[in-house]
Amino acid sequence: MNHERIKEKLEILADAAKYDVSCSSSGSKRQNKNKGLGDSTGMGICHSYTEDGRCVSLLKILLTNVCIFDCAYCVTRKSNDIKRAAFTVQEVVDLTINFYRRNYIEGLFLSSGIFKSPDATMERLVRVAKKLREEENFNGYIHLKSIPGASDELMREAGLYADRLSVNIEIPTKAGLKLLAPDKDHKDFIQPMKAVKNSIDLYKSEKKIIKSTPVYAPAGQSTQMIVGATGESDRDVMYSANFFYNKFNMKRVYYSGYIPVADDSRLPALGTEVPMMRENRLYQTDWLLRFYGFDVREILNDQHQNLDMDIDPKLSWALRNLDQFPVDINKADKRMLARIPGVGMKSVHKIISARRYRKLGWEHLKAIGISMNRGKYFITCDSREFERRDLTGIQIKNQILLSGASKYSKNFTNQLSLF
Amino acid sequence: MNELLQYDGSFNGFLTAVFDVYAHKLKNPIIQKTSLAQDQLFGEMQTIITDQDKADRVFKKLKKLCGSNDFNQFYRAFLSEISGIENTLLDYCRITFKNGTSPSGDYGNITVLKMSQAAKMVGREKHRMEAFIRFHLIEEDVYYANCEPDFNVLPLISKHFKNRYADQKWIIYDLNRDYGISYDLEKVDEVTIQFNDPRAQRGIMNTGVVEESRFRESENNYRDLWNQYFKSTNIESRKNMKLHLQHVPKRYWKYLSEKVA
Numbered sequence: 001m002n003h004e005r006i007k008e009k010l011e012i013l014a015d016a017a018k019y020d021v022s023c024s025s026s027g028s029k030r031q032n033k034n035k036g037l038g039d040s041t042g043m044g045i046c047h048s049y050t051e052d053g054r055c056v057s058l059l060k061i062l063l064t065n066v067c068i069f070d071c072a073y074c075v076t077r078k079s080n081d082i083k084r085a086a087f088t089v090q091e092v093v094d095l096t097i098n099f100y101r102r103n104y105i106e107g108l109f110l111s112s113g114i115f116k117s118p119d120a121t122m123e124r125l126v127r128v129a130k131k132l133r134e135e136e137n138f139n140g141y142i143h144l145k146s147i148p149g150a151s152d153e154l155m156r157e158a159g160l161y162a163d164r165l166s167v168n169i170e171i172p173t174k175a176g177l178k179l180l181a182p183d184k185d186h187k188d189f190i191q192p193m194k195a196v197k198n199s200i201d202l203y204k205s206e207k208k209i210i211k212s213t214p215v216y217a218p219a220g221q222s223t224q225m226i227v228g229a230t231g232e233s234d235r236d237v238m239y240s241a242n243f244f245y246n247k248f249n250m251k252r253v254y255y256s257g258y259i260p261v262a263d264d265s266r267l268p269a270l271g272t273e274v275p276m277m278r279e280n281r282l283y284q285t286d287w288l289l290r291f292y293g294f295d296v297r298e299i300l301n302d303q304h305q306n307l308d309m310d311i312d313p314k315l316s317w318a319l320r321n322l323d324q325f326p327v328d329i330n331k332a333d334k335r336m337l338a339r340i341p342g343v344g345m346k347s348v349h350k351i352i353s354a355r356r357y358r359k360l361g362w363e364h365l366k367a368i369g370i371s372m373n374r375g376k377y378f379i380t381c382d383s384r385e386f387e388r389r390d391l392t393g394i395q396i397k398n399q400i401l402l403s404g405a406s407k408y409s410k411n412f413t414n415q416l417s418l419f
Numbered sequence: 420m421n422e423l424l425q426y427d428g429s430f431n432g433f434l435t436a437v438f439d440v441y442a443h444k445l446k447n448p449i450i451q452k453t454s455l456a457q458d459q460l461f462g463e464m465q466t467i468i469t470d471q472d473k474a475d476r477v478f479k480k481l482k483k484l485c486g487s488n489d490f491n492q493f494y495r496a497f498l499s500e501i502s503g504i505e506n507t508l509l510d511y512c513r514i515t516f517k518n519g520t521s522p523s524g525d526y527g528n529i530t531v532l533k534m535s536q537a538a539k540m541v542g543r544e545k546h547r548m549e550a551f552i553r554f555h556l557i558e559e560d561v562y563y564a565n566c567e568p569d570f571n572v573l574p575l576i577s578k579h580f581k582n583r584y585a586d587q588k589w590i591i592y593d594l595n596r597d598y599g600i601s602y603d604l605e606k607v608d609e610v611t612i613q614f615n616d617p618r619a620q621r622g623i624m625n626t627g628v629v630e631e632s633r634f635r636e637s638e639n640n641y642r643d644l645w646n647q648y649f650k651s652t653n654i655e656s657r658k659n660m661k662l663h664l665q666h667v668p669k670r671y672w673k674y675l676s677e678k679v680a
Binding site for chain 2: 003006007010011012014015017018019031032035036037038039045046047048049050051052053054055056059060095098099101102103104137259274276350353354355356357358360364367368
C-alpha cells in the first residue's frame with residue numbers, strides 16, 4: 001500500500017465527506033460472533049472530537065468525489081474545480097479494519113459522489129460493506145449512504161450488510177430543491193426511503209415467524225437537510241422533519257447550517273456566517289418532539305413560525321402557555337414534569353423516584369440538578385416560598401435573561417462594545 | 420470518639436471493614452485506605468486484614484438486598500476512590516441493612532445522592548476510557564495502550580474490550596495505579612509490568628511519528644493516516660475550541676494519537 005497516495009486520497013475524500021452531519025453509531029444489534037472483530041450493540045462511542053466540537057465516531061469518507069450532478073450547495077458538484085480522487089474497495093476495507101483495531105472508530109460511514117450512474121455507485125458501496133462483513137468477519141457499525149435513484153434491489157442488498165442507511169433530503173422544501181439542484185427530483189430521495197422502510201417492515205415481520213431471518217438495517221434510516229440556504233422558515237424545516245419521522249420511521253433527522261462553499265447568486269454569499277445558533281435551536285426542538293412528548297404544532301405554527309434565538313424552545317413554549325403553570329413537583333404526572341423549563345428527562349425520572357420517599361422542596365430539587373434559574377417561575381413544591389408575583393411572560397423572560405450567562409447573550413444585547 | 424479503620428484499598432478489604440464495624444459494634448468509625456491514612460490525634464487505629472470469608476458475607480447480604488442495579492452503583496462509587504467515599508458507602512449499608520432493602524432512588528437522601536453522583540462520575544470515566552484508549556501494535560500481534568484514568572475503571576471496561584476485540588491480543592495499562600488488564604484471546608487477566616523507563620517517560624508510546632523508532636513502519640503509517648483524517652474532517656468555519664475542550668479535556672491528550680503534535 002502506497003502510504004503517501006492513500007494519505008492524499010484520505011485528505012481529499014474525508015474533507016469532502018465532512019459536511020454529512022450524521023455521526024450516530026448506536027442502536028444497532030450486531031453482536032460479536034465467532035470471535036470476530038467488533039461489536040455494535042447498544043451505545044455508540046464518540047472516540048474523538050474535531051476542533052469544531054463535532055463527534056468523531058465513524059470513519060466518514062466518500063468512495064469518490066467524482067460526480068455527474070451539479071447541485072449548487074455541494075462542494076463535490078461537477079462544475080467545482082477541485083482535486084478528484086477515488087478509493088478502491090480494498091483500500092476502504094483496510095482503512096476501516098486498521099482504524100477499528102486501534103480503537104479509533106466505531107465503524108464506517110461511506111458515501112459517494114455519483115459516478116457513471118446511481119446503480120453503479122450504489123453497487124460499489126454495497127461491495128465494500130459485503131467484503132467487511134463476509135471476508136473480514138467485521139461486526140462494527142456500517143452506515144451506507146443511499147444513492148438517490150438507486151434500484152430497490154440494490155437498496156435491499158445494502159440493508160443486509162449495513163446497520164444504517166440514509167439518503168439526504170438536502171433542502172427542506174421542494175421549491176428550494178428545484179432552485180439549487182435542478183438535476184435532482186424530490187421523488188429520487190423519497191423512493192429509496194420508501195424501499196428501505198418497506199424492507200425493514202418486511203424483515204421484521206418475517207423474523208417473528210422465521211428466527212433465522214437476517215437482520216435488515218437494524219439501526220434504521222436517517223436523513224439530513226441543509227438549513228439557511230433557501231430562506232425557509234423554522235416551521236418549514238420542522239414540519240418537513242416531522243413528516244419524515246412519521247411517514248418513514250426515521251431514527252434521526254439531522255440539520256446542517258449552510259456553510260457557504262460556492263459563489264452562486266442563488267445562495268448566501270461566501271463568508272456568510274454559519275447559522276449555528278439556529279441549528280442548535282432546531283436540534284432542541286427535535287429533542288422535544290422525540291423525547292419530551294411535544295407535538296410540532298405546539299412549538300411552531302402560523303402565529304409562531306420561527307424559533308426564538310435568545311431562549312430555548314421549551315421555555316418559549318412555556319411563556320406562551322403560562323396558564324398551564326405552576327406545576328406541583330410532588331403531584332404532577334411525567335408528561336407535565338417534562339414540560340417544565342430547566343427540567344430535563346433525567347431530572348424527571350429522579351423527581352418521580354425521589355418523591356416516593358418524601359415531599360421534595362427547593363433544596364432537594366437543587367441537589368438533583370434542576371436549573372433553578374429557569375425552573376423557579378414554573379414550579380411549586382414542598383416549601384412556602386415560591387414566585388407569588390403575577391409576572392407576565394415578558395417579565396419572566398427578562399428576569400431569566402438577566403440572571404443567566406448564556407454564551408450567546410452578546411449576540412442579543414443592544415450594548416455597543418468597541419474593544 | 421472515632422475509631423480509624425485502615426484497609427488495603429481493595430473492595431474485599433473495604434467489605435471486611437464493614438463486617439468488622441458490625442462485629443465490634445463501632446459507633447463512629449472512619450474507614451480509610453492505608454496509603455492515605457493520617458495519624459488521628461484522638462482515637463484508636465485499627466488495621467483491617469482483608470478476609471475473603473467476611474467480605475463474601477457482606478457482599479452476599481448487600482447484593483441480595485440491593486438488587487444488581489443499586490449494587491453496581493455501590494461498586495462504581497467505591498471505584499471512584501473519592502476521599503470519604505467509604506463512609507458514604509458504610510452509611511448506605513447501614514440504611515440498607517436496617518430497612519431490609521436498599522433506599523433505591525431516594526435522591527432526597529444525601530447518602531443516596533452522593534453515592535449516585537460518585538457512580539455517575541465513574542460511569543463517565545469508564546465511557547471515556549472506552550473512547551480514548553488508543554492501541555498501538557507493539558509486537559507481531561499485541562495491541563498495547565497506556566492510560567491514566569481519573570478513577571479506577573479498568574475492572575469496568577475489561578468486558579467491553581473483550582467483546583469488541585475478541586480476535587486480537589491486547590493490553591491496557593493504568594500507569595497511575597500501576598496495573599493493567601491483558602487479553603490472550605481466551606480471557607482477561609490483571610498484569611503488572613516491570614518498565615525499564617523511568618515513570619515520567621512511560622507515556623512515550625504516543626510521541627510524534629518522526630522521532631519515534633520503536634514502531635514498525637506500518638504502525639507509524641496508520642497513526643499518520645489517523646492524524647490526517649482527524650485534520651481533514653474538521654470544519655474551520657465552525658471552529659469552537661471551548662466545546663472541543665469540554666469533550667476532550669487536556670489531561671487526556673497525551674495518549675490520544677490524533678493530538679500528537
